[in-house]
Amino acid sequence: EDKVVQSPLSLVVHEGDTVTLNCSYEVTNFRSLLWYKQEKKAPTFLFMLTSSGIEKKSGRLSSILDKKELFSILNITATQTGDSAVYLCAVAFSGNTPLVFGKGTRLSVIA
Amino acid sequence: GAVVSQHPSWVICKSGTSVKIECRSLDFQATTMFWYRQFPKQSLMLMATSNEGSKATYEQGVEKDKFLINHASLTLSTLTVTSAHPEDSSFYICSARPPSGRPQAYNEQFFGPGTRLTVL
Numbered sequence: 001e002d003k004v005v006q007s008p009l010s011l012v013v014h015e016g017d018t019v020t021l022n023c024s025y026e027v028t029n030f031r032s033l034l035w036y037k038q039e040k041k042a043p044t045f046l047f048m049l050t051s052s053g054i055e056k057k058s059g060r061l062s063s064i065l066d067k068k069e070l071f072s073i074l075n076i077t078a079t080q081t082g083d084s085a086v087y088l089c090a091v092a093f094s095g096n097t098p099l100v101f102g103k104g105t106r107l108s109v110i111a
Numbered sequence: 112g113a114v115v116s117q118h119p120s121w122v123i124c125k126s127g128t129s130v131k132i133e134c135r136s137l138d139f140q141a142t143t144m145f146w147y148r149q150f151p152k153q154s155l156m157l158m159a160t161s162n163e164g165s166k167a168t169y170e171q172g173v174e175k176d177k178f179l180i181n182h183a184s185l186t187l188s189t190l191t192v193t194s195a196h197p198e199d200s201s202f203y204i205c206s207a208r209p210p211s212g213r214p215q216a217y218n219e220q221f222f223g224p225g226t227r228l229t230v231l
Contacts, residue, residue: 034219042204042222043155088154092219096143096208099220103154 002027006089006102013109017079021105023089024071033065033072034099036088043088046074079109114138115207117223124195125231131191132226134205140185141207145220146178149202161188195230202227 003026013019023033032050036043047056049065049072056063060079065072076083086106090099114137124130134144142163147155159180160168167180179191188207192199206220 032219036222042225045221048219086154090219098145098157098160101155101157106152 002091002093002100004089004091004100004102006087006105008105009103010106011108013079013107015080015109015111017109018075018077019079019107021074021076021087021089021107022071023073023102025089025091025100026070027091027093027100029094030067030091031094032092034090034092035063035072035074036090038086038088038104039084046087076107079107081109081111083107084109115205115221115223117205117226119226120224121227121229123229123231126196127194129191129193130195130228131189132203132205132228134188134190134207134223136186136207136209136221139207139209141188141209142185143208144182144188145206145208146180146188146190147204147206149204149225155204158190163188192228195228197230200228200230 005024007022032048034048035046037046047063052065052067060077063074084107086104088104089102092099116135116137118133122130144161146158148158149155157170158173161180161182163182163185169175177193182188202225204225205223208220
């Protein structure tokens with residue numbers, strides 16, 4: 001059975017801290033791994049990763065994929081209270097099949 | 112990025128009534144759309160895959176007669192919650208997959224903003 005596991009499930013940090021969120025997967029027919037941020041509404045897209053070792057960066061957020069060890073990390077540097085959200089990792093497969101989501105990491109950034 | 116809309120954004124209804132939620136891809140044609148449900152503090156749960164012009168594929172445990180899905184065009188899928196009950200109260204989110212090779216294909220799926228359903 002395809003599986004996506006995120007850790008930690010929740011995390012509380014202070015503003016300015018750096019956090020690393022983890023996502024490991026065991027799937028067949030892997031195509032890409034995606035990170036989303038969800039606040040009070042629907043998830044918003046952060047990154048899509050398809051190749052190992054190539055870091056994707058957007059402001060204070062960055063992510064990288066390791067297809068050999070089957071995991072990805074999402075880094076957030078200099079965290080702000082606005083980064084508080086649930087961060088979802090999902091895996092896409094070859095073909096027209098649905099994404100498989102992890103349970104998410106709930107990040108709380110306190111001032 | 113690509114835009115997916117949902118309507119309504121929230122709805123309150125009485126127990127026993129039916130509620131229709133629309134999901135539209137605004138700037139691309141989507142042969143496949145997905146419907147998710149999310150309860151408070153839980154992750155997204157896939158309910159069904161909606162394929163244009165054919166029957167939806169439902170996930171295990173999702174009643175197809177209760178959650179009717181129609182994907183009649185390449186830009187519109189609808190989810191009808193029939194005879195809604197309080198336990199159906201949830202956040203319903205659709206997503207659409209852009210065709211491969213299109214500029215929108217930097218993302219696998221684009222989510223709509225969600226519909227919060229409250230059944231009294």
